Amino acid sequence: MEDNMAMRNDSPVTEFILTGLTDWPELQLPFFFLFLGIYVVTVVGNLGMIILISLSSHLHTPMYYFLSSLSFIDLCHSTIITPKMLMKFVSENNIIFYSECITQLYFFLIFAIAECHMLAVMAYDRYVAICSPLLYTITMSHKTCSCLVGWVYILGLVGATAHTSCIFRVIFCKNNLIHHYFCELLSLLKLSCSSTYVNEVVILCFSAFNILIPSITIVSSYICIIISILRIRSPEGRSKAFSTCSSHIAAVALFYVSASVIYLQPSSGNSMDQDKVSSVFYTIFVPMLNPLIYSLRNKDVKVAMRKILERRKFI
Template identity: 65%
Template sequence: MAAGNHSTVTEFLLAGLTEKQELQLPLFLFFLGVHVFTALANLGMITLIGLSSHLHTPMYYFLSSLSFTDLCCSTVITPQMLVNFVTEKNSISYLECMTQLYLFAFFIISEGSMLAVMAYDRYVAICSLLLYTVTMSYQVCSWLVVEVYMMGLIGATAHTFCMLKVVFCKAKITNHYFCDLFPLLELSCSSTYINEGVIFCFSTFNILASILTILASYVSIIASILLICSTVGRSKAFSTCSSHITAVTIFYGSTAFMYLQPSSVCSLNQGKVIIIFYTIIVPMLNSLIYSLRNKDVKVALNKIIEKRLFCNGKDL
């Protein structure tokens, strides 16, 4: 399709999260606080894992990558949302919109794949403990992270390429607070069957492949845990997985509900609320889940604080 066909739309107007003026300021302050906390918490997690030598294990290597993905996903979405709350004309150029769409797809797909890799890591740690160091070597972990981001790259490229072929000639106001797939397709005056097919196929593959990996891992984990005679041993094994199970349930529950159904079934207003969970709330919750409920992280943080206080005491 010729590039000139896109000349009718040079920018999009974002409707935002809500049109109620009395909610603009409270929502702005709320999401600003969430974003600041998310950024600080995930940056803190990455820094803590990097500085604490006893956290240099596969589990925390993947957790550091998940924190990076959460940070980037939130940063791609939230600033645009905050702008929508304080400006009258919420415009975004065509190029910026496609860039935001690409980055959003890349990080959201990568996050789902990273959760599957973390489930596999827990499976090896519990079911093949004696071979854990060999199976999850630095090279293997590095390749798994590379594959995670390759999945995101392929999916984001496919979605964005198909979107670039869409002719936008309807009203350019998109009923959303950022450039997402279904709201943009609502503005098309050309056929969107290919786009919707690509969305469904890639979403089905990414979500089901990851979920099947997670389910297979946890079926084996539960079977192994039930063979443990000690109640304390069972409790400890379950506790190492509880944080991950919580994160998986929240993330995949919302993404599956959003993307594994025809666009006509899920209204755009309903979709905006759902997307808030896995683009803004989940990145914040992950940092809480993996820090407040993780003894190793608490110990590492206490050691760094004590070391800092000891060094300051010596300087004085």
């Protein structure tokens, strides 16, 4: 018996088991309906935002071009994670094959990294709009906007490729139980029976770049924005300027705080429950809240939505 166990522990892992969000049976069904509802709202909200922006000509501006890109990222981000998570709530068998796990990790990293940089691009857009309004159309030309969005996805691909390539050098032979609801990078490394020093260095370097650099860009942009707003004499002008930034600030705070808790501290400092709670915020709640934040607090979006609905009444 002991010999069989030893052979099993030394054999390479070909599949993993995801423990899911909770092991309590009485919470499985309520959580299923809760997160199913969140996913439906996420898909409808982000897809609706993309369609609304594409159909409304007065929303064809750099700000809404970036917002449409953010909605696409959030839609993909949530779709990569949530359906597999929902299956765990209604099925006792939550096996994920090695290739499927690595694929999920790869695409999750692409869109997670892309969201970091997209939020920074949106902050820069607001900086130009408020601090240099006369040069806005020239600075944020169609070519510039396309290049910025292109770089966002390139950085996502580079980061995801680096992390995934390092995962291939890791040997999994101890156990195949991932204490998470998806193939999260740090949770995978905890199963390694080989050295993960290189992986940890890569995680620290890329996390610093993908979180700190956009954070510095965002903070710098808003310092300049606040200085410019304080120079505006009319209260109406100040209020309008603040309103264009408040939605973005809320989205940034939700995403960066939850992501930083996991990736900007040593892995030994994180508990599994803390990782899961933080991950739920930036993988499930943030993609749902972003379109709600931008639509409920944005007059242009409300007007566009009203026009689309009125147009459909006459069809």
